[in-house]
Amino acid sequence: MASRAHRAIWQPDELVSIVERMGSMRIVRVGFAIIVMGFGALAPRMLAEPLSTLSWVTGSYLLLLLVPEVARNLRRKNLLPVLAATLLLDGLYLGWVMYATGGAQSPLRFLVYIHVVAVTLLASYRTGLKIAAWHSLLFFVVFYAESASIIAVRETILSALPGRGGDFYLVSMLYVAGLWAVALGTAMFSAVIERELRNQKIDLEAHADMVAEIDRKESARAIPDVLLAKVCHVFGFRRGAVLTAPGDDIELAAYRGPDQGAQIPAGLDPVMERAWDHRTTVLVRGIDPSTDPRLAALFPDGHNLIIVPLFLDRGTRLGLLVLEHPGNRGYVKRWVVRMIEQFASHAALALHNAWLMDELAAKLEENKGLRADLMANNLALQVKVEERTQELRESLEELRQVDHQRRRLLSRLLNAEEDERRRIAGDIHDGPVQEMLALGMQLHHMGLTTPDRPMQDSLEAIRSGVDGAVEGLRDLVFDLRPVILDHAGLEPALRQYAGTLDGGLSAAVESRLKRDVPSEAAIILYRIAQEALANVRKHAKASRVTILLDEREGGFLVQVQDNGIGFSPPTGLHSVPGHLGLSSMRERAEMAGGWCTVRSLPRGGTAVEAWVPATVGAAPVAQLSGRHQSMLVQNGGNGSQLADAKAS
Numbered sequence: 001m002a003s004r005a006h007r008a009i010w011q012p013d014e015l016v017s018i019v020e021r022m023g024s025m026r027i028v029r030v031g032f033a034i035i036v037m038g039f040g041a042l043a044p045r046m047l048a049e050p051l052s053t054l055s056w057v058t059g060s061y062l063l064l065l066l067v068p069e070v071a072r073n074l075r076r077k078n079l080l081p082v083l084a085a086t087l088l089l090d091g092l093y094l095g096w097v098m099y100a101t102g103g104a105q106s107p108l109r110f111l112v113y114i115h116v117v118a119v120t121l122l123a124s125y126r127t128g129l130k131i132a133a134w135h136s137l138l139f140f141v142v143f144y145a146e147s148a149s150i151i152a153v154r155e156t157i158l159s160a161l162p163g164r165g166g167d168f169y170l171v172s173m174l175y176v177a178g179l180w181a182v183a184l185g186t187a188m189f190s191a192v193i194e195r196e197l198r199n200q201k202i203d204l205e206a207h208a209d210m211v212a213e214i215d216r217k218e219s220a221r222a223i224p225d226v227l228l229a230k231v232c233h234v235f236g237f238r239r240g241a242v243l244t245a246p247g248d249d250i251e252l253a254a255y256r257g258p259d260q261g262a263q264i265p266a267g268l269d270p271v272m273e274r275a276w277d278h279r280t281t282v283l284v285r286g287i288d289p290s291t292d293p294r295l296a297a298l299f300p301d302g303h304n305l306i307i308v309p310l311f312l313d314r315g316t317r318l319g320l321l322v323l324e325h326p327g328n329r330g331y332v333k334r335w336v337v338r339m340i341e342q343f344a345s346h347a348a349l350a351l352h353n354a355w356l357m358d359e360l361a362a363k364l365e366e367n368k369g370l371r372a373d374l375m376a377n378n379l380a381l382q383v384k385v386e387e388r389t390q391e392l393r394e395s396l397e398e399l400r401q402v403d404h405q406r407r408r409l410l411s412r413l414l415n416a417e418e419d420e421r422r423r424i425a426g427d428i429h430d431g432p433v434q435e436m437l438a439l440g441m442q443l444h445h446m447g448l449t450t451p452d453r454p455m456q457d458s459l460e461a462i463r464s465g466v467d468g469a470v471e472g473l474r475d476l477v478f479d480l481r482p483v484i485l486d487h488a489g490l491e492p493a494l495r496q497y498a499g500t501l502d503g504g505l506s507a508a509v510e511s512r513l514k515r516d517v518p519s520e521a522a523i524i525l526y527r528i529a530q531e532a533l534a535n536v537r538k539h540a541k542a543s544r545v546t547i548l549l550d551e552r553e554g555g556f557l558v559q560v561q562d563n564g565i566g567f568s569p570p571t572g573l574h575s576v577p578g579h580l581g582l583s584s585m586r587e588r589a590e591m592a593g594g595w596c597t598v599r600s601l602p603r604g605g606t607a608v609e610a611w612v613p614a615t616v617g618a619a620p621v622a623q624l625s626g627r628h629q630s631m632l633v634q635n636g637g638n639g640s641q642l643a644d645a646k647a648s
């Protein structure tokens with residue numbers, strides 16, 4: 001193709017390595033020696049020199065040829081003159097062989113032809129022509145020496161043939177002409193072959209270039225451009241296009257031609273389908289716009305189109321490379337088509353990889369975005385959580401303070417109540433009780449001093465009435481404030497209270513206490529037990545009640561358990577109007593930083609449990625949000641129910 005003129009400057013040694021060529025020449029030379037020695041042995045009569053001379057000349061020739069073998073490790077620059085010298089040596093040897101075997105008419109003249117052919121093919125046609133000139137020169141020297149009788153004309157079979165004089169010149173001329181015909185013919189052949197090889201080598205280099213260039217490109221978009229530019233540049237196409245099919249439809253990825261803004265209609269031309277279906281390059285002489293509208297749009301008046309499918313091994317269609325052959329010739333060299341296919345298949349692979357990479361990069365980008373979003377959301381969430389936590393902390397603190405205040409108020413209230421009860425009890429004991437006792441004494445004295453019998457009986461009746469009233473006041477005083485609690489402690493106080501219960505109910509008090517209950521805790525537990533026992537007496541219809549005192553978790557526990565009818569305690573022990581017992585128990589316990597539960601027992605009966613810390617009111621406020629805050633009602637196995645009013 002015309003455009004190849006611009007190609008790289010030829011380097012004489014680039015096709016076959018110098019070492020390879022030396023090896024081939026060695027074989028040719030050894031062949032020469034064998035033929036010459038064989039000829040000498042088989043036809044000694046035709047020799048103008050004795051066989052021994054032939055032998056040592058041949059021997060010396062072979063020995064001299066060992067020099068380039070030794071010099072093989074020389075640098076290339078130094079090796080070339082040595083090789084040229086061996087070629088000249090070949091000429092000298094063959095010239096002498098000619099001389100020794102019949103001169104111009106030697107039957108071994110063909111060795112010279114072989115030498116020229118071998119040099120032309122193995123070195124270059126230029127060297128071949130030079131060697132032909134060298135042989136001609138040697139021949140003319142010998143010819144001149146013979147004709148001038150400087151050296152003797154050898155008598156051989158051939159030279160003994162008739163017509164020796166004029167024919168001798170003719171034969172000599174014919175020999176030289178033959179030599180040149182062989183030299184030129186081989187040179188032409190070799191030049192053509194060499195040119196072809198060199199072109200192919202350049203094409204391969206261009207292919208390697210394109211591969212490197214594509215590898216340097218990062219985006220899939222650039223690959224079709226590189227492919228088209230390279231193919232057009234190397235093979236001299238002026239119009240071409242790369243169509244790609246990343247999705248279902250085909251799109252124009254690179255274009256080279258008159259209509260740079262070319263657009264193609266959607267869909268596929270039949271000829272494109274054909275290239276894909278058969279997976280071969282399709283050559284089209286002309287385009288019919290009615291059947292192939294897309295190609296016709298890209299290449300108006302297009303002819304000699306080469307359509308190369310781009311696909312992967314496993315059949316994925318990637319696109320098409322379309323080129324327009326600029327010449328009018330209706331054929332394209334097979335090598336060119338093969339090379340274009342090579343270019344196309346490499347580009348297809350690269351394109352596919354680039355698409356995959358693009359896809360991957362897009363996914364990565366998307367992931368990155370998602371991660372950023374996630375992190376932003378996380379941060380916002382964290383801030384919100386932080387805010388909420390802070391708010392909660394503040395609320396909790398407020399709640400704590402409120403609870404503390406509430407407890408202090410309650411405690412003050414209950415203390416005031418206890419103080420009031422104690423004061424009233426003291427007042428009754430010191431006032432009315434003493435006065436009535438004194439009154440009783442006076443009545444007794446009056447009875448003793450009066451002689452009137454009926455009067456005595458009346459006074460005695462009044463006195464026993466006064467005694468009964470004093471007993472009643474004493475009970476009231478005990479109820480208001482059991483003095484025994486202050487003097488003897490919780491257990492004796494409860495025993496005494498249990499002793500006052502009605503006769504039908506047997507009460508047992510058990511204590512597991514190992515130390516005295518502080519008076520504040522004791523009065524609270526006493527009041528709770530008092531209310532629980534009152535409830536047993538009033539509602540339970542029980543025959544037995546047990547009171548247990550125990551130490552637990554750094555505080556004190558009282559349990560009142562009866563075997564009565566049981567009941568469903570209200571949630572959180574919140575009382576109904578008019579019935580304040582249950583809630584007062586709960587409030588007393590809570591006020592002290594403890595808790596109170598009322599359980600209906602599985603086998604019937606009720607258990608009231610109250611716990612208060614040893615130091616009343618000192619329980620950590622944090623427990624407010626903990627387990628003691630729970631107020632639950634449970635429906636268990638045999639209808640057992642539990643209402644917790646635990647509070648810290």
Ligand SMILES: Nc1ncnc2c1ncn2[C@@H]1O[C@H](COP(=O)(O)OP(=O)(O)O)[C@@H](O)[C@H]1O
Nearest residue numbers: 535536539540564566567575579580581582606
């Ligand atoms: N040990 C118990 N056995 C059965 N029922 C009980 C017991 N304790 C309390 N109750 C029931 O719980 C109700 C509420 O008790 P309470 O709050 O002390 O009020 P009150 O004793 O004034 O009725 C009682 O009316 C009773 O029905």
Ligand SMILES: [Mg+2]
Nearest residue numbers: 534535581582
């Ligand atoms: Mg009650």
